[in-house]
Structures are given as C-alpha cells and as structure tokens.
Amino acid sequence: MSKKKSGSIAIPFLLTFLISLIIIGGAAMIIYQKIDAERNKLSEMEPVGAALSDEDSHTIMFMLDLSDVVEMPEETEPEEEETEEEEDEDEDEDDETYDWEVDETEEEEEKKPVIPQQYTFMIMRSMPYHKEILFVGLPNTMVLGQENKKAEAIYKEGGITELTSAAEYSLDINIDRFVKMDSKAFGRLVDMVGGASYVIPGGVEGFSDSAEEQFLGSEDMEKLISYGGYSGGETQRISTAASIICAMINQANGERLAANLDNMYEELIDMVDSDISAMDYNDSKEAIQFMLKYSGGAVIESETAGESAAEDKKSEDKKDKKEKKETKKAKEEKETKAPAADSPTKTLAVFMTPYGSQSDEEFILDPAFVNEISIYFERPQEKKEHIPEDDASSESKAPKKKSGGEDE
Numbered sequence: 001m002s003k004k005k006s007g008s009i010a011i012p013f014l015l016t017f018l019i020s021l022i023i024i025g026g027a028a029m030i031i032y033q034k035i036d037a038e039r040n041k042l043s044e045m046e047p048v049g050a051a052l053s054d055e056d057s058h059t060i061m062f063m064l065d066l067s068d069v070v071e072m073p074e075e076t077e078p079e080e081e082e083t084e085e086e087e088d089e090d091e092d093e094d095d096e097t098y099d100w101e102v103d104e105t106e107e108e109e110e111k112k113p114v115i116p117q118q119y120t121f122m123i124m125r126s127m128p129y130h131k132e133i134l135f136v137g138l139p140n141t142m143v144l145g146q147e148n149k150k151a152e153a154i155y156k157e158g159g160i161t162e163l164t165s166a167a168e169y170s171l172d173i174n175i176d177r178f179v180k181m182d183s184k185a186f187g188r189l190v191d192m193v194g195g196a197s198y199v200i201p202g203g204v205e206g207f208s209d210s211a212e213e214q215f216l217g218s219e220d221m222e223k224l225i226s227y228g229g230y231s232g233g234e235t236q237r238i239s240t241a242a243s244i245i246c247a248m249i250n251q252a253n254g255e256r257l258a259a260n261l262d263n264m265y266e267e268l269i270d271m272v273d274s275d276i277s278a279m280d281y282n283d284s285k286e287a288i289q290f291m292l293k294y295s296g297g298a299v300i301e302s303e304t305a306g307e308s309a310a311e312d313k314k315s316e317d318k319k320d321k322k323e324k325k326e327t328k329k330a331k332e333e334k335e336t337k338a339p340a341a342d343s344p345t346k347t348l349a350v351f352m353t354p355y356g357s358q359s360d361e362e363f364i365l366d367p368a369f370v371n372e373i374s375i376y377f378e379r380p381q382e383k384k385e386h387i388p389e390d391d392a393s394s395e396s397k398a399p400k401k402k403s404g405g406e407d408e
Helices: 002-043 046-051 084-093 099-110 151-171 183-193 218-226 233-251 254-259 261-268 278-293 309-317 328-335 367-377 380-386 389-395
Strands: 058-065 119-127 132-138 177-181 196-198 214-216 349-352 356-358 363-365
Touching: 058 151, 058 218, 119 151, 119 233, 119 278, 119 367, 132 151, 132 233, 132 367, 151 177, 151 367, 177 183, 183 218, 183 233, 183 261, 196 233, 214 218, 218 233, 233 349, 233 356, 254 261, 254 278, 261 278, 349 367, 363 367
Parallel strands: 058 177, 132 349
Antiparallel strands: 058 119, 119 132, 196 214, 356 363
16 A cells, blocks of 8 residues: 555656756757857858958949038129219218228128038948948049049039049049938938047138037038038048048947948938949848948958058068068958957048149049059959059059048
C-alpha cells in the first residue's frame, strides 16, 4: 500500500518538472533569438563594406530654386530730366548746404539693397568606398558649356538638364542624376538632418557679427545660401553655401540617418524634381548607409579637408616605412572593413571652391581646377577615356587638394 502511494506522487512531480522545463526553456530560446537578431542587425553592414568599390560612387547635380519665394526687383525707368527753369530754381534754393545733408546723401548711396539669389547650383560626388562626399558649388555667373553662357542663363533657357550637360562639358566630368528642390523641400531636408552650428561671415544682414558658432535652422540656412551681399561676390556665396551643407552633414548622427534613409527618400522624392528612380535608390542604398554609419564617428584614418600640400608631405614622411610599401589595393581593402571604436575620425563631407577670374558680370574658371577635381570624379575604368591623350602623363599625376571651410 505504501509503495503505490510513493509512486503515484513521483510521476506527477516528474511531469510537472518536465513541463516547467519546456516552458522556461522555450521562453529562454525566444529571448536569446531576439538578442541574437539585434546583434546581427548591428553588424549586418560589415559584409557590405567588403563588397564596396569605386563603382558605387555617383554624382548628382543639386539645385535650390527659390524663385517662388525670392522676388527680384523690377527694373525702374530713368526719371525725366528737369527743365532748365526748374534746375535754375533748385540751384537758387540750394545755394547753402550743410555737412549733415551731404553725409546723409552719401549714406543713402552706399546702402544699396541686398538682392537675394534665386538659384544655387551644387555638384555632389558621393564616394561610399572612400567614406567621403565632395561638394563643388557653381557660381551663377560661371561661364559653362560650348556656347560659353552663364550658369543662371543656361538654366533659365534650358532647365536643369541643359545646365547639367554644360557643367559636364566645362568640368570634364560625368553627372549621373539631378535633384531640383524648392524652399519647402530644402526646409524639410534640413529638418530631417538636423541643422548645423556655424560661424556666420561678418557683415551679413539679419545676423549678429560674432566669432562664435550660431545654430542654423532651415530658414537661416536658406538666407545665408541665397544672400547676395557677400563682399567676395558670387564665389564667396557659393563657397559659404557648400561649407554650410558640409557642416550640417558632418554634425549629423550618421547612424540615425542610415536607419531613417528609407523614410527620408520616400518623403523627399515626392517633394523634388529628380530623375532618381526607386531602382537607383535601391542599388545605392546599402553603400550609402555604410558610408553614413561608419563616417564621422570612428572612421579609417585619412586626409582631412583643407590640408595644405606641405602638411600632406610632412604627415607622409612620418608614416612607417612598412606602410609606405603597402600597395594601394591593400589600403583600399583595409578601408572597407568596419572600423574599430577607437579609430581616428575623418570628415565625411568636404568641398572645393572653384577659382578663376571673377568680375561682377561673369566668372571664368581656371583650367587647373578641372584637373584638381578629376581625381575625385574619375573611376578606374574611365581614366583612359576621360583624360586627354596629350595631358595623360602629366595631369594624372596632379596632387590631391581639398578646400576645407575657408573662402578663397
């Protein structure tokens, strides 16, 4: 009788234990799978880097059209000349003049109204393999194309497509796509990226003269980019515009932008005029996300924007002999790997300001600038076709030069 009682108690106990073990073990497995999935999600970009190449680079013509919000002043007809009798009467009345009257007249003549620029043209070269984005601004007065017309005139006559073709011809580059945005689209883009802290050039109306950085939202950026009263003329304006965009990108959280890239594309593509298709975006998506995620924070050591040739040479001399012997291919393979947390930082976005002869009416580009930017825009399979035969031996060896945050 006692044996039957102990056996009847043991069997339910074992069953209960097994069932509890299955329940607890199953829950533990589910939790582990979720944790493992998160780990895989964080490291899923690493294989992408190993597959990147110069083929993932692309060039886009960006254009900010503010003609819907910036009104140009109407041309006024010259006033009719006064008759001789009226002039004689005025001379009699104005025999006596005072210093304060003269000074006031001079001040009125000096204070000419600042006319904002309706159009801003900028070329963006995205290079995910090298974790770098280059911006090249085009002055509105820059002479472009076979017909030697100014950029603004080309756009007004033939639109963004004709302007892109003219820029390709004059800069000797290939431009893959274009994006034309208005004030509303630009404002939304700035809000998504997050604005920027920036040292505003002195003498800009509506802003305080300060050597300290000031935070710029979308409206402030738009005012600075379109401001037509810079002392350095159109070249300074386009240089300031490029440096502001670079500051915004470099100060943004790259991981956040990479994670929200789909949402940003889906919203902005409906607000702009562009020939970028959904297929184009899908083909470039992973490369762009990798570049954003691994640039700006912990990135493979590289040159920073604005280094002079002397600084480049000095830093190069300090490198280890073993590193000097390292082949270019080996360096590139090294850069594609996900960087360590303590890796040196690098500036993601840089810009170059065109230089040449500038007047109030037009800007003539120096041919040397075309050679300087060629190393950014040439792809390995295009170099032989892209460089003129006569200059292939000399121009292809031109040193790399970047223009950082300084106006030329």
